[in-house]
Each structure stands twice: as structure tokens, then as C-alpha cells.
């Protein structure tokens with residue numbers, strides 16, 4: 001999609017003057033023009049206006065997955081969505097995950113010596129974590145082919161793909177164990 005300036009996209013629809021977005025479990029009210037411009041992207045709103053810097057804006061054109069958040073249960077690229085389009089919707093960023101989220105734990109453990117690492121610089125990690133969250137919420141025991149398919153829109157410039165796939169498998173096992181214990 002073409003961009004008009006940094007953090008904005010050329011617009012489409014006529015937005016409503018009052019915008020309500022549920023972010024990490026809390027509804028936020030915004031006023032059009034005062035808080036959100038019609039061309040502001042969701043990634044810009046989350047990072048620059050609200051301080052949710054977990055998501056990264058790397059390519060800013062839908063090609064890398066670093067800006068992934070979950071919207072109504074599905075992983076989405078926040079650099080490709082206008083903030084006004086999320087009116088009435090529910091957004092989850094990595095900051096909204098529990099501290100002991102099994103996916104976060106699995107990615108963290110996958111960086112310890114003895115494992116193939118799931119992260120080096122970490123720029124891509126929040127995006128991978130959020131797509132993994134959406135995948136495992138829908139399909140708690142995915143096959144490797146399903147993992148690859150779900151994460152195929154993500155780029156890791158450090159080349160940690162094998163470790164990332166392992167982390168997803170470990171996260172799935174952790175979630176299953178948690179389910180057995182509860």
C-alpha cells in the first residue's frame with residue numbers, strides 16, 4: 001500500500017469521529033484528528049502514541065512480520081492497518097501476554113547454550129511470538145508444516161528459523177502440560 005508520510009497510509013474509508021479500541025484488555029477512547037489522524041497506522045498509534053514498543057516497525061510495508069499484533073484472535077501486520085480501522089476491535093500486543101506465557105518462556109529458553117537459538121538480535125522475536133500465540137490458540141498441537149505456514153510471513157535476518165520452530169514446538173508442549181495440570 002502506498003504511504004503518504006512516515007507512520008501513515010493513504011486512506012480509504014470515512015472514519016467515525018469517536019474511536020474505541022480495546023488494547024491488552026482495556027478500552028481506550030480516542031478522538032479523530034485530536035488523537036488519531038485518518039491516515040495513522042495501527043503500528044504508529046501503538047508504538048509512538050501509546051508506548052507499546054514491543055512490536056517493531058522494520059520494513060513498514062508488510063514484508064517482514066516484525067510489527068505483528070493480534071486483532072480479534074488473528075495475527076495481523078499493524079503497519080498495514082489504519083488505526084481507525086480498529087475501532088471497536090480488540091488488540092493484543094506482546095506487553096499484554098502474561099509474564100509466564102509459555103510461548104515467551106519457550107523462546108527465552110531456546111536461547112540458552114545447548115539449544116539452537118531462537119533469537120540473536122531479537123528484533124523479529126515479538127512478531128514471531130504473537131503469530132505463535134495466534135497459531136497455538138487456534139491449533140494447540142500444530143504439525144511442523146502448519147508452524148512453517150503460520151510463520152511464513154516473518155523474516156529473521158539472523159537466520160534463527162530452526163530454533164524458532166523448536167521454540168514453537170516446546171511452547172505447544174508447555175501449553176499441553178499446563179492444561180493437564182489444571
Ligand code: FES
Pocket residue numbers: 056057058059060061062063064065066067068077078079080
Ligand atoms: S514492519 Fe510491518 S511487516 Fe514489516
Ligand code: FES
Pocket residue numbers: 118119120121122123124125155156157158159160
Ligand atoms: S533474531 Fe535477529 S532478526 Fe531474528
